[in-house]
Amino acid sequence: GESVGLHLPTLSVQEGDNSIINCAYSNSASDYFIWYKQESGKGPQFIIDIRSNMDKRQGQRVTVLLNKTVKHLSLQIAATQPGDSAVYFCAENPGGSNYKLTFGKGTLLTVNP
């Protein structure tokens, strides 16, 4: 089965609100995590990553939180905009594998104006 999964398959928010997208992973050996954004008809686009020796990393309007104790990853988007509407995937890089990324099924984020 999937080693990376999402709690919520869909999320609908109002423009200007903050969004939180969650992800659970099961491989405790994973040491690198990535969030991707995929707009309709396009390939996944890198948003932000985090290594397992960190518990928080911030980018422009996005923050990723990593809780290794419960094997949970979240993506926070501040002041969500209509352009943020997309499917968001978390991916993990299992320890011992340089090439492999395991993807979750994705969460569809819809931003209502």
Added chain:
Amino acid sequence: NAGVTQTPKFQVLKTGQSMTLQCAQDMNHEYMSWYRQDPGMGLRLIHYSVGAGITDQGEVPNGYNVSRSTTEDFPLRLLSAAPSQTSVYFCASRPAGRGYGYTFGSGTRLTVV
């Protein structure tokens, strides 16, 4: 830089036909991978390469062949197309080593009738 370029963008095949999906990257990345994306299934790894002349199977390799004669190119061959291979195919590349995410192409939407 163009990044990862995939051709064609769309293709319709008849059952039993063969074809090659092209992928090229201009970032001098060592690692390249092919994923397929199906509704509700997320991204699944078909084949990957860690350098010119080196390829290996991913999670769902049956019915596909790859080769890597140069760093830049990583074509995916469908040997005898089946309706189960109807999917969106993504090529991706990344530098060698740990702690890097993949850069994805824009995808090839393949329909097998």
